[in-house]
Every structure is written in C-alpha cells, then in structure tokens.
Amino acid sequence: MAKWIIKDYERAVEVLNEEIREKGYINLIYEIREEMIERIDKENINKIDEGNNSILHYMTKIYGSERMMIKIIERKDYRRINEVNSEGETALIRVCKNKMEEIAVKMIKRMSIKGIEVISKRGESAINYAIENGMVEVLREIKRKYEREARRKKNNIM
Numbered sequence: 001m002a003k004w005i006i007k008d009y010e011r012a013v014e015v016l017n018e019e020i021r022e023k024g025y026i027n028l029i030y031e032i033r034e035e036m037i038e039r040i041d042k043e044n045i046n047k048i049d050e051g052n053n054s055i056l057h058y059m060t061k062i063y064g065s066e067r068m069m070i071k072i073i074e075r076k077d078y079r080r081i082n083e084v085n086s087e088g089e090t091a092l093i094r095v096c097k098n099k100m101e102e103i104a105v106k107m108i109k110r111m112s113i114k115g116i117e118v119i120s121k122r123g124e125s126a127i128n129y130a131i132e133n134g135m136v137e138v139l140r141e142i143k144r145k146y147e148r149e150a151r152r153k154k155n156n157i158m
Contacts, residue, residue, distance in 0.1 A: 042077040054080035056091035056107075060098055069095075073106045081107060082115030089120045096129035101137055104130070108141045113149050116142060 048054050055072060059065040072078055084090055092111065095104045104126070108116060119125045130138040 038071065045072065045075065045077065046079050048080065048083060051086040052083060053085045054083040054091060056080065057083070057085055057089070057094065060091060060094035060100070066100060066103055069100075069103050070106060073103065073110060081110045082112055084115075084118055087121055088118070089124070090115055090118045090126065092116065092126040093118065093120055093124055093129065096126040096133065096135060096138060097124070099133045099135065101135045104135065104138045105141045108138065108145055111145075113145060116145065 045055060056069060059069050059072070073081070082090060090111075092104060092107050092115065095107060116126060126138075127142065129135075130142070
C-alpha cells in the first residue's frame with residue numbers, strides 16, 4: 001500500500017510541475033482558488049460570522065482576491081450581497097474604499113438600492129468612496145440602478 005501512495009504522490013507532483021510550467025505559479029494559484037469557490041456549497045457560501053461579516057467582507061482584506069470575489073458575486077445562490085456587518089458596513093463600502101471598481105460595478109448590479117445607500121457607523125458610504133476615489137463606472141452604475149428603480153416604481157403605480 002505504501003508504494004501505491006508514494007507512486008500516486010510522485011505522479012501528483014509531476015502533474016503539478018507541468019501545470020506550473022504551463023501556467024506559472026500565480027495563474028495556477030488563482031485557478032485553484034477559483035475552483036474552490038465554485039465547490040463551496042450553497043449553505044456555506046452564505047454563512048456569516050458573529051460580527052455579521054460575509055465571505056465578501058473578508059475577501060476585501062485579502063490581496064489578490066478580486067477574481068474570487070467576482071466568482072462569488074456571479075453565483076446565483078449567493079444571498080449575502082446586501083449584508084451589513086456589526087460596523088454598519090456592506091462589502092460594497094469596503095470594495096469602494098479599496099478602489100476595486102470592477103467588483104463594485106458587479107456588486108451594484110445585484111444589490112438593492114437600500115444596500116447601496118447604507119451608511120456605516122463611521123458615516124462612510126459606498127457612494128462617498130466612489131466619489132472620493134474617482135470611480136466613474138461605479139457612479140454610472142448607481143445612476144442606472146436608480147433610473148431602473150424609478151421606472152419600475154412608475155410602472156407599478158400606473
């Protein structure tokens with residue numbers, strides 16, 4: 001049995017080395033991370049901690065997590081997009097604070113107006129950070145979101 005394990009291990013190392021040569025370390029690491037995100041089940045992807053932080057709240061603190069964040073945002077079963085933590089922050093506030101424009105735009109497309117308008121306990125908002133950081137595409141997407149919401153309300157009233 002031990003020979004089989006060693007042989008299997010040696011083959012795994014060979015395959016890994018081939019992958020590294022073909023894709024490079026960084027791309028391989030991202031690919032592994034992204035595959036892991038896809039494998040997280042619906043229940044666990046939506047868990048929050050005792051401070052009401054979602055997986056996106058945590059990922060805003062991890063350098064190089066942008067591609068993984070996009071994978072989570074794009075998941076149809078991810079329901080914590082509007083989550084407000086114990087500091088009064090949504091992940092969108094942190095994303096705008098960290099100048100992650102592409103991710104902010106994708107989040108806004110999935111968020112409610114109420115989630116976009118959240119103001120943290122320190123008086124911070126995603127809109128303030130978007131203005132401060134010159135995030136033009138984020139502001140455009142927020143404007144489009146308000147326009148769609150106004151049209152929806154107008155059509156429901158009539």
